[in-house]
Amino acid sequence: MVAADCLQPLAPESAAGAQRRAGARSLWLLAGIVLLGVAVRFPTLGEQSFWYDEAITHGIVAHSLGHVLSTVPQSESTPPLYYLLVWLWSRVFGTYEVGLRSFSALCGTLTIPLVWLLGRRLVSERVGLVAAVLTAVNPILFWYSQEARSYALLMLLSALSLWVLVWALEAPSARRLLLWGLSGAVALCAHYFAVFLVAAEALWLLFALRAAGRLTGARFVAAFGPVVIAGAALLPLAIHQNDGRAGFIADNSGSIAYRLAQLVKQDIVGFDEPLKTATSIIAVLLVLLAVLLLLQRGSRRERHAVRLPLAVGTGTLLLALLVAAVATDYVNTRNLLPSFPAFVVVVATGFGAARAGRTGAAALLALVLISLVSVIGVITTPTFQRMDWRGAARALGTAMVPRAIVADHSAGAALGAYMSRLSEFPPGTAVQEVDVVALVYRPAGASVSASPPNPAVPPALPGFTLVGRRHTGSYTVLRYRAAAPVPEQPTPLAALRLVPADPVVVLVQRPG
DSSP states (O other): OHHHHHHTTHHHHHHHHHHHHHHHHHHHHHHHHHHHHHHHHSTTTTSSOOOHHHHHHHHHHTSOHHHHHHHHHHHOSSOSHHHHHHHHHHHHHOSSHHHHHHHHHHHHHHHHHHHHHHHHHHTOHHHHHHHHHHHHHOHHHHHHHTSSSSHHHHHHHHHHHHHHHHHHHHSOOHHHHHHHHHHHHHHHHHOTTHHHHHHHHHHHHHHHHHHTTOOOHHHHHHHHHHHHHHHHHHHHHHHHHOSSTTTHHHHHSOOHHHHHHHHHHHHHHOSOOTTHHHHHHHHHHHHHHHHHHHHHHSOHHHHHHTHHHHHHHHHHHHHHHHHHHHSOOOOSTGGGGGGHHHHHHHHHHHHHOTTTHHHHHHHHHHHHHHHHHHHHHHHHOGGGSOOOHHHHHHHHOOOSSOEEEEEETTHHHHHHTTOSSEEEOOTTOEEEEEEEEEEOOOGGGOSOOOSOSSOOOOOOOTTEEEEEEEEOSSEEEEEEEEEEEEEOOHHHHHTTOSSTTSOEEEEEEOOO
8 A cells, every 4th residue: 555655646747757758759850850841941042043033022122121112012913021021131141042042941941830830739749740741841832932932921921820720719819819810910911812811711710709609899809900900001002013913824824723733733742843744643642642541540530620721721722713703813823822731731630640550651751752852853953943044144244345135025134133234225225245045934933944945046137246155954045246336226136036936125234
């Protein structure tokens, strides 16, 4: 009896100790996953050139804060929050590839522990870790973590908003609901398309509070007040920016059905990867297997837990489709990134269900390996990367004489990130050199390749002679020289374009 009495206090301590050890082990695993995410995102930030949209970001934030505030409404289709934050960031880390992209890489890295918290709170520690590792190696998140645009920030704030929603629903006090409203408002300030996620969350929150009999006036105002205020403040800017500048999505991106299929594929394995067809099919089948495991081997509690993220993720897509049907069609992968945190928790619950066993673990490992192959493929294969304006600028070199540059219509901004004293070509300007540039066309990582690959050389203008030609897998540069400066007009210069169907711009650059 004495021995039994002595042992009794040790049982709770042993249970508590085991719980602490399990918690510590989980944190160590999370730390390893976050380090994996860092290794995926940071070391190669400077490997690729800025593409056109990133060059626009560079042109905005390389100047004063006043320039940022005045330029964003005219050139962008997003609110100013990202540009304000990255302007501050660039004062410390610089305005070139590594400096600007490191902000996105940080946002992408911080998304990993947020998704872990989300999966952990909704389902289990195991599911949180599975969701974190899927987020760490996901190719589409890798891509946008290495892009100087607002999408990595949008992902981070979308994950934050969803996690705060789950936390607020556990004990829906006015304070917690206010924090959810503030998180949604900040997400809206990062990108207008956060509105689909925030609206889906708001619908779930509204019905959940009403069903529980906890919807009071104070809670309603606390939750929805910040979102309404932010939306009202952004509405004039959104109307001003909705001038057709993003019309290319509906015009040139295929049917909505095609774009939804593209969304599924790209959310899983990214834009381009080695053995694209095979890896895409296998990866999609693995995700379907996760759903099957959730349905067949998930416990009732696990299936119940994913109702919220499944409803919010699906609601995000449906609201975007509704707006496309009745107003403006902006449906594409990057604009629907806010649905990713919700869906990754659903998939992670399938792989990490308590009874998923070795099948779930093996399927998870296979998807992680495919993701890493896709990421490494982008890092090592120029044809999977962004347009190489930096390489073209290096091939053009420093202007030694007054010259005209004939290039794709985006060259003004894209080359402007790497070259100085570029301006539109005034009629009658005398130039002694004409450089013609064509690049592989890979917008935002899309698998479209419409460059020359080895174009016919246009005949020289009167007085000029072809003196140089450089052709790579990423760009072609032709150089014509005259013995003395020759006055030229934009139209005959534009006729030198290497891809006849492409819009063209003629620029002038003077030495000095």
